[in-house]
Amino acid sequence: MKRWTYTPSPLLDKTLAERLTTFPRDPTLTVYGLRFVGMLALKAFFASYFRLEIIGRRHIPTSGPFVLVANHASHLDAVALACALPVRQWHHAYAAAAQDYFFHGIFRSFVAVVFTNAVPFDRREDPKRSLELCADLLHVSREALIMFPEGTRSTDGELHEFRAGVGRLVAGTTTPVLPAYIDGAFRAWPKGSAIPRPRRVRIGIGEPRRYPDAPPSRAGAAAVTADLRRAVLETRECIRKS
Amino acid sequence: MTNLFTFHDPAFVVYAKIWLGLLLVSGALLGILALTHRGDPTVRSALVTYRSWWVILPLMAFPLGLGRAATIVAVTLLSLACFHEFARATGLYRDWYFTGAVFFEILCLNYVAWIRWYGMFLVLPMYAVALLLILPILRNRTEGMLQNAGLSIMGFLYFGWFLGHLSYLTNFENALPYLLFLTLAVALNDVAAFATGKLFGRRPLASNVSPRKTWGGAIGCVIVTAVVVWALRSMLPRFGPMQLCLSALIVGVGGQLGDLVISFVKRDLGLKDLGAVFPGHGGWLDRYDSLIFVSPLFFHMIAFYYERGISLSPGG
Numbered sequence: 001m002k003r004w005t006y007t008p009s010p011l012l013d014k015t016l017a018e019r020l021t022t023f024p025r026d027p028t029l030t031v032y033g034l035r036f037v038g039m040l041a042l043k044a045f046f047a048s049y050f051r052l053e054i055i056g057r058r059h060i061p062t063s064g065p066f067v068l069v070a071n072h073a074s075h076l077d078a079v080a081l082a083c084a085l086p087v088r089q090w091h092h093a094y095a096a097a098a099q100d101y102f103f104h105g106i107f108r109s110f111v112a113v114v115f116t117n118a119v120p121f122d123r124r125e126d127p128k129r130s131l132e133l134c135a136d137l138l139h140v141s142r143e144a145l146i147m148f149p150e151g152t153r154s155t156d157g158e159l160h161e162f163r164a165g166v167g168r169l170v171a172g173t174t175t176p177v178l179p180a181y182i183d184g185a186f187r188a189w190p191k192g193s194a195i196p197r198p199r200r201v202r203i204g205i206g207e208p209r210r211y212p213d214a215p216p217s218r219a220g221a222a223a224v225t226a227d228l229r230r231a232v233l234e235t236r237e238c239i240r241k242s
Numbered sequence: 243m244t245n246l247f248t249f250h251d252p253a254f255v256v257y258a259k260i261w262l263g264l265l266l267v268s269g270a271l272l273g274i275l276a277l278t279h280r281g282d283p284t285v286r287s288a289l290v291t292y293r294s295w296w297v298i299l300p301l302m303a304f305p306l307g308l309g310r311a312a313t314i315v316a317v318t319l320l321s322l323a324c325f326h327e328f329a330r331a332t333g334l335y336r337d338w339y340f341t342g343a344v345f346f347e348i349l350c351l352n353y354v355a356w357i358r359w360y361g362m363f364l365v366l367p368m369y370a371v372a373l374l375l376i377l378p379i380l381r382n383r384t385e386g387m388l389q390n391a392g393l394s395i396m397g398f399l400y401f402g403w404f405l406g407h408l409s410y411l412t413n414f415e416n417a418l419p420y421l422l423f424l425t426l427a428v429a430l431n432d433v434a435a436f437a438t439g440k441l442f443g444r445r446p447l448a449s450n451v452s453p454r455k456t457w458g459g460a461i462g463c464v465i466v467t468a469v470v471v472w473a474l475r476s477m478l479p480r481f482g483p484m485q486l487c488l489s490a491l492i493v494g495v496g497g498q499l500g501d502l503v504i505s506f507v508k509r510d511l512g513l514k515d516l517g518a519v520f521p522g523h524g525g526w527l528d529r530y531d532s533l534i535f536v537s538p539l540f541f542h543m544i545a546f547y548y549e550r551g552i553s554l555s556p557g558g
Contacts, residue, residue, distance in 0.1 A: 006332050008330065008333055009333070013515065015518045018518075029338045029345070032338075
């Protein structure tokens with residue numbers, strides 16, 4: 001006769017704040033349900049308030065691991081990109097979010113976890129470990145990753161230099177990387193502004209790129225990063241012409 | 243109970259004063275103890291528990307002050323939180339079909355309470371159990387299904403239906419004083435059980451379930467609760483001596499049984515606490531275990547004496 005076996009959640013004795021900042025998280029129905037309902041509401045809000053337009057949606061792979069790399073000029077960016085993804089990928093796409101900002105306090109952590117499925121990225125103390133976490137998500141769990149390689153929000157709306165982390169993640173692998181450019185988010189909600197304004201937001205998604213031949217060295221990662229920055233700029237030109 | 247704000251209701255004002263007075267007096271006593279017994283771990287842990295009461299009491303009182311709708315929403319959220327915690331502790335939360343079904347059933351039950359459909363409120367557990375038992379058939383799965391169905395049935399009945407009686411109680415005449423009484427009496431009963439358990443008794447009550455529970459502590463707790471009920475008698479409309487005695491027994495004995503029910507669940511699971519929501523208390527179930535057991539008993543006592551003409555049809 002089989003005995004009942006209980007396998008409690010490993011995060012049972014953690015407080016809500018600790019549970020939100022711990023990664024990997026428990027896949028609970030509550031968070032998935034909240035994310036689904038919240039994302040539906042946000043999609044409707046973005047479509048009406050920001051008149052969100054997505055160009056190149058066909059480039060998004062239907063499944064498997066991929067990295068979505070975009071410019072970063074506003075808090076709207078991660079949510080706008082999540083809105084661009086198909087519904088079935090909402091729970092399988094993780095946005096790398098600054099641990100020191102988004103996982104500071106219950107409210108911010110809750111919003112980051114529920115709406116953008118955020119991965120805490122320690123950009124100051126231990127970025128190497130955070131990159132390993134992202135690599136595991138991509139290559140072991142085969143999930144999608146949303147990254148902003150500039151590392152922080154742009155204060156002038158321009159595209160700044162990329163940090164090499166994204167290059168290290170994909171150099172020497174066949175993981176597709178999609179360059180994306182978010183246009184208008186800076187005008188809608190720039191850094192330092194309290195309330196988002198109703199400005200048109202457009203997202204351009206370019207063709208996926210792969211770097212199987214790039215050496216997984218510092219130089220290789222730098223070359224990949226530079227190529228991705230060029231790709232994001234090309235996407236910007238494409239959506240501005242359209 | 244009215245759908246509108248009840249903060250101005252005389253019963254609410256009196257209970258708010260009692261709660262505030264108790265918090266301030268116990269805070270002052272604990273402050274003195276903290277000064278005289280510096281570094282004492284028992285006093286330090288009592289202070290942590292005390293601080294949590296400043297969160298727990300407003301959490302219970304505000305929905306009652308906001309009216310019937312807010313109270314039903316709060317009871318629904320409490321049921322969902324209790325079941326969710328139970329599911330996380332047993333591992334049931336990994337099966338989304340069963341947890342989703344129980345969430346849905348809890349929402350349905352409280353909706354039935356909202357529309358005052360007493361007949362459906364009483365038979366809904368039958369439909370709920372039927373749904374949970376056909377889930378394995380619909381999924382064409384057998385592995386682990388008996389365990390998951392069993393845990394789900396207990397989850398719905400104990401955390402959904404038992405607590406759901408508080409939602410239905412909002413439809414009764416004088417619901418506000420009854421609910422205010424119940425929340426205060428159950429909270430004081432928990433404190434009395436803790437205090438009398440520490441002070442009196444050596445003979446264990448159920449040593450395998452809860453080693454610290456003693457007969458002396460349990461009897462002492464019932465006596466303290468009886469005194470509390472007697473002190474609050476003027477706040478309980480229509481209650482005579484029989485109803486007061488039954489209330490004291492229901493809260494005093496039922497509250498401790500509720501505590502023991504969650505204790506045996508925890509012992510079987512090998513856990514000390516079921517969560518870490520309230521520092522010093524544990525999770526939702528560690529805090530509301532007594533209320534879950536007491537709610538239906540108190541509800542049916544009132545229904546038996548004062549609501550005999552209750553209609554089984556919607557809106558009754």
